[in-house]
Amino acid sequence: MSTLKTTLTGYTGYRGREGHYAFLLHRITGLGTVLFLVIHIIDIALVYLSPKGFLDVVALYQTTLFGIGEIALVFCVFFHGINGLRIAYFDMFKPANWSIETERNSTRITLIATLILWLPATFFMARNILIHNYGLFGG
Amino acid sequence: MEIRLRVFRFQPEKDQRPRYDVFTIETDPTERILDLLEYVRGDVDGSLAFRRSCAHGVCGSDAMRINGRNLLACKVLVKDLGTSEITVEPLLGLRVIKDLIVDMGPFLEHYKSVMPYFINDDIPADGKEFLQSPEQRARFDDTTKCIMCAACTTSCPSFWSNTEYVGPAAIVNAHRFIFDSRDTGAAKRLEVLNEQFGVWRCRTAFNCTEACPREIKITQAIAEVKQVLTSGKLE
Ligand code: HEM
Ligand code: HEM
Ligand code: FES
Numbered sequence: 001m002s003t004l005k006t007t008l009t010g011y012t013g014y015r016g017r018e019g020h021y022a023f024l025l026h027r028i029t030g031l032g033t034v035l036f037l038v039i040h041i042i043d044i045a046l047v048y049l050s051p052k053g054f055l056d057v058v059a060l061y062q063t064t065l066f067g068i069g070e071i072a073l074v075f076c077v078f079f080h081g082i083n084g085l086r087i088a089y090f091d092m093f094k095p096a097n098w099s100i101e102t103e104r105n106s107t108r109i110t111l112i113a114t115l116i117l118w119l120p121a122t123f124f125m126a127r128n129i130l131i132h133n134y135g136l137f138g139g
Numbered sequence: 140m141e142i143r144l145r146v147f148r149f150q151p152e153k154d155q156r157p158r159y160d161v162f163t164i165e166t167d168p169t170e171r172i173l174d175l176l177e178y179v180r181g182d183v184d185g186s187l188a189f190r191r192s193c194a195h196g197v198c199g200s201d202a203m204r205i206n207g208r209n210l211l212a213c214k215v216l217v218k219d220l221g222t223s224e225i226t227v228e229p230l231l232g233l234r235v236i237k238d239l240i241v242d243m244g245p246f247l248e249h250y251k252s253v254m255p256y257f258i259n260d261d262i263p264a265d266g267k268e269f270l271q272s273p274e275q276r277a278r279f280d281d282t283t284k285c286i287m288c289a290a291c292t293t294s295c296p297s298f299w300s301n302t303e304y305v306g307p308a309a310i311v312n313a314h315r316f317i318f319d320s321r322d323t324g325a326a327k328r329l330e331v332l333n334e335q336f337g338v339w340r341c342r343t344a345f346n347c348t349e350a351c352p353r354e355i356k357i358t359q360a361i362a363e364v365k366q367v368l369t370s371g372k373l374e
Contacts, residue, residue, distance in 0.1 A: 003300060010231050010299040015207035019345025023296060026342075087343050092369070095362035103345050103358070 018107035026083050029076035036073050067129040074121050079114040086110050140223060141165050144175055146187065147228040149235050157235075159226070160184070168218035172205055172227065176212060176239075189239035196352055199288030203239050204228040209290035209350040230293035232302055246289050249305045253313035253331055258324030269321040282315040282360050284353040291347035291357055297340040304340040305332065307347035307357045314360040317367065329368060338364050 011024060043061075046054040060066060086106055090097045097106070130136040142164050149157035162179050173191055180187045190200040194213045201212040206226055217225070233241035263269045285308060292298050292306035313332055317325045332338045338361055347357040367373055 003302075006232055007296070007299045010296060013207055014204075014231065014294065014346065016294070016344065016346045017349050019343070019349065020296075023342055023344035091343065091362045091365055095359045095366060098343070098345075098348065098358035098362055099356060100348060103348070 018104045022083055022107045022110065025079060026087075029080040029083075032076045033073070033080060036076075062132065064129055064133050067125065067133070071122050071125050074125070075114065075118050078117045079110070082113050082117075083107075083110050140168055140217070142175070142217060142223040142225055144179070145224070145226040146176075146179065146238070147226075148187075148238050150237050151235065166217060168216065170217050171213055172210075172215045172217070172220075172225065173201055173212040175217070175225070176227070187239075188237040197286060199286035199352075202230060202288035202290040202293075202352070204230060209294045209346075211288060211290070211352045214352055230289055232293045232295075232299045233289070241293075243289060245302050246292055246306070246308065249292075249309040250287065250312060252305060253309045253328050254324055255309075255312040255316065257316065257319070258322055258327075261323070271320055275320040278320070279315050279318040281355055282311045282318075284355050285311050285315070286353060288352060290350040290352060291355075294346035294350040295341075296344050296346070297342055301336070301340070303336045305337055307341075307361065310338055310341075310361050310364060311355060311357055314364055317364065318373070325367075325373060329364070332364055333368050338368065341365075 014020065016023075043054070043057045046057055061070070090103075090106070097103070127137065131138075144162045144164055145159045146162065147157055148154075148160050162175075162183060164175055164178065166175060166178075173194060176187065176189055177191075180189070189203070189212075191213065192198040192200045194201075196211050196214045199211070202209055203212055204210075204227070205212065205215055206220055206222070206224075209230065212227070227239065229235050229239045229241045233243065233246060236242050259269065287308060289308060291311070292308045295304070295307055297304045298306050310332060313328045316322045317328055341358075341361050343358055343362075345358055348355075348359075351357055
């Protein structure tokens with residue numbers, strides 16, 4: 001088996017527990033944020049390179065598709081940040097926290113904390129899309 | 140109860156690609172997966188290849204993926220799996236030699252690379268033995284339990300992506316000597332583990348600790364080695 005195939009077989013087929021999924025989500029959200037950052041550097045650079053183009057990009061960001069993308073981005077940033085702090089804290093200050101009990105619980109808490117921060121943000125962002133793009137709620 | 144055992148079959152010299160053979164077996168819920176494999180090899184298909192030796196979770200020969208998870212076939216009962224559909228596959232990340240047998244070569248090379256033996260050329264103070272307190276002995280007790288089954292290393296996403304990664308098992312065995320108060324080889328081992336494919340490839344995915352049949356706190360041991368590397372001091 002090629003390395004790539006082994007990796008993907010493991011990612012998708014290995015029945016790991018909380019840590020396995022936290023690892024996958026950390027990687028996906030990290031790469032997702034990097035992808036956004038690349039696009040973002042280009043869009044902000046347009047202010048200087050092509051002010052007209054910048055306005056087009058802003059209009060693009062206001063579309064429903066990008067709105068949904070931004071909601072996903074907020075999830076990525078929250079999960080990646082909180083999980084990153086968890087990992088760094090355990091690894092640097094509390095190796096003894098890497099017990100099966102603590103690791104599983106801390107992963108669940110990370111997910112819950114992410115949702116607590118993300119859901120209200122999602123509410124406001126989704127409401128904005130509905131107001132501005134669909135004229136709902138008196139928009 | 141009746142179970143359906145799906146077994147990964149592959150003979151690289153003959154087969155284009157792997158296949159799965161299905162065996163329907165009447166068995167007790169208290170049978171071990173190893174018993175099922177023994178039955179298949181003994182009574183149904185003598186060409187099935189797998190490793191086993193002690194059959195009691197001591198030798199580490201029969202680690203394999205059972206329903207997607209690394210386990211010792213001799214330590215898992217049918218009822219532990221909670222299903223009558225059982226799939227058995229070889230460890231991931233090592234070359235398949237035949238069926239469930241993988242090439243342990245790269246795994247053992249990583250083990251050797253951390254110098255997994257006692258290093259101390261000094262003469263003991265009493266001329267006979269190096270003394271150690273119970274506390275000093277307890278410091279590395281957990282990592283003495285490794286049976287080299289490779290369940291941890293082959294459950295690690297970093298190892299799947301690059302088998303040059305030294306892997307959890309080698310780090311566990313390095314930990315066993317690094318934290319041994321009688322040993323003087325820590326610096327040499329830490330040098331190996333500080334390299335590009337050393338401990339820093341660990342992404343704390345925790346599959347290793349979940350997979351260890353000896354319940355070694357592997358991720359903790361790795362984090363302790365990371366701490367020594369960042370702080371520059373033992374303990
Ligand atoms: C959808 C949410 C976001 C919006 C609306 C947004 C908007 C902006 C704006 C308007 C600027 C220009 C600031 C200025 O130069 O005056 C900017 C700069 C920047 N943003 Fe974002 N941003 C967002 C998300 C992010 C995220 C998630 C990251 C990090 C991954 C990020 C990283 C940056 C960086 C590095 C700069 C350049 C620094 C600077 O010019 O001050 N942004 N952003
Ligand atoms: C809130 C601030 C952040 C924290 C606390 C954080 C923390 C971390 C930590 C601890 C890791 C290592 C994970 C491990 O070794 O297991 C990591 C990996 C990573 N981070 Fe972040 N990070 C942050 C922000 C970002 C941002 C803004 C980006 C993207 C621009 C990003 C992209 C990545 C990527 C791509 C990885 C590699 C993932 C992998 O190897 O699986 N991170 N982060
Ligand atoms: S056969 Fe020895 S560990 Fe299972």
